[in-house]
Amino acid sequence: xxxxxxxxxxxxxxxxxxxxxxxxxxxxxxxxxxxxxxxxxxxxxxxxxxxxxxxxxxxxxxxxxxxxxxxxxxxxxxxxxxxxxxxxxxxxxxxxxxxxxxxxxxxxxxxxxxxxxxxxxxxxxxxxxxxxxxxxxxxxxxxxxxxxxxxxxxxxxxxxxxxxxxxxxxxxxxxxxxxxxxxxxxxxxxxxxxxxxxxxxxxxxxxxxxxxxxxxxxxxxxxxxxxxxxxxxxxxxxxxxxxxxxxxxxxxxxxx
Ligand SMILES: Nc1ncnc2c1ncn2[C@@H]1O[C@H](COP(=O)(O)OP(=O)(O)OP(=O)(O)O)[C@@H](O)[C@H]1O
Ligand SMILES: [Mg+2]
Numbered sequence: 001x002x003x004x005x006x007x008x009x010x011x012x013x014x015x016x017x018x019x020x021x022x023x024x025x026x027x028x029x030x031x032x033x034x035x036x037x038x039x040x041x042x043x044x045x046x047x048x049x050x051x052x053x054x055x056x057x058x059x060x061x062x063x064x065x066x067x068x069x070x071x072x073x074x075x076x077x078x079x080x081x082x083x084x085x086x087x088x089x090x091x092x093x094x095x096x097x098x099x100x101x102x103x104x105x106x107x108x109x110x111x112x113x114x115x116x117x118x119x120x121x122x123x124x125x126x127x128x129x130x131x132x133x134x135x136x137x138x139x140x141x142x143x144x145x146x147x148x149x150x151x152x153x154x155x156x157x158x159x160x161x162x163x164x165x166x167x168x169x170x171x172x173x174x175x176x177x178x179x180x181x182x183x184x185x186x187x188x189x190x191x192x193x194x195x196x197x198x199x200x201x202x203x204x205x206x207x208x209x210x211x212x213x214x215x216x217x218x219x220x221x222x223x224x225x226x227x228x229x230x231x232x233x234x235x236x237x238x239x240x241x242x243x244x245x246x247x248x249x250x251x252x253x254x255x256x
Pocket of ligand 2 (some may be wrong): 041042054082163
């Protein structure tokens with residue numbers, strides 16, 4: 001279980017993040033939505049260890065993550081960051097291979113069969129086979145995002161943090177990867193926390209949605225509880241119509 005208590009953080013400007021109490025069960029597939037600047041990426045950065053000057057506690061199975069070494073934490077949490085455009089200049093395969101570094105030891109730095117199998121699996125499901133040897137700087141925005149997704153999958157962690165992981169993907173790759181990640185996580189009991197701007201995707205994808213606004217969690221519930229015309233108006237300030245998905249019966253919004 002993940003437990004966040006009394007989490008407080010500020011960048012030193014007007015923005016304050018404050019989460020008093022949040023519990024996420026193992027195997028849960030949870031989405032976070034909320035307006036621009038509400039603190040979604042900040043929470044993901046704190047959780048993944050990129051930001052480490054906060055007060056309060058984040059625990060995984062009762063272990064405070066601030067006391068876990070970076071390498072060990074990389075065997076527990078993988079992240080697809082929101083901003084990934086200029087991170088590397090290696091080829092696709094080499095970047096995905098770096099995901100296995102947390103599993104190396106001083107005595108064994110070389111890749112084994114398990115490493116190779118999961119790297120090949122991640123490349124296959126993200127449809128990157130033909131880009132294996134292509135340099136990151138030569139890829140399109142959506143291809144780069146798929147490299148980051150492949151890297152997170154190959155890292156094979158209990159917890160995946162996905163910050164708008166479909167923002168650059170075309171609808172075909174979006175649907176395909178949503179389903180693959182969902183099934184992969186159900187089969188392997190992984191905990192997935194995904195930030196979305198697309199309310200309909202969040203509703204289709206997860207059974208629990210958190211709404212962040214002004215650095216706080218304002219709502220926490222099922223898609224039915226969260227996605228109502230009144231809530232959308234209050235959260236985002238726009239008017240919409242909410243309908244039921246004809247196949248999956250979950251709420252979906254249409255712009256008015
Ligand atoms: N490095 C930084 N230094 C100072 N302020 C920052 C920094 N990063 C973000 N902020 C501010 O903190 C607030 C929260 O930012 P955050 O990136 O968490 O928002 P978000 O909910 O992810 O938004 P978006 O939907 O646009 O991605 C914003 O007001 C932003 O301007
Ligand atoms: Mg963000």
